[in-house]
Amino acid sequence: MSSEDTNRRGGAVGLGEDDSSALIADLGEELVGAANLDLLLDVNLQISVELGRARLKFRDVLNLSSGSVVELGRQTSEPVDIMVNGALLATGEVVVIDDHFAVRITKLLNRVERFKRVL
DSSP, rough: OOOHHHHHHHOOOOOOOOHHHHHHHHHTTTSTTTGHHHHTTOOOEEEEOOOOOOOHHHHHHHHHOOOOOOOOSOOSSSSSEEEETEEEEEEEEEEEEEEEEEEEEEOOOOOOHHHHHHH
């Protein structure tokens, strides 16, 4: 899939050098020290998506085998949590694009919302 296809479908793509310069120029008007932002643009972050959670006894975990089903404590209609470096950042919905799972971000959470979701 080309980056143009990914952009059209709302997917994430890496920033090229021209893109990062444009981003810094756009943010420069609003942020003090935006030139330092360029230092962070190449930092790798771990993004994970949590579909749900389950609590199992140790004996139940030992009894898991290929084909076992673990029921998660979430409905299929509920949004999934999108975590960046282990911190809740957004919620979204699971979608399928060209036989691959993907997540569409539906809401970016502010600090108060992230804190409430963790508790």
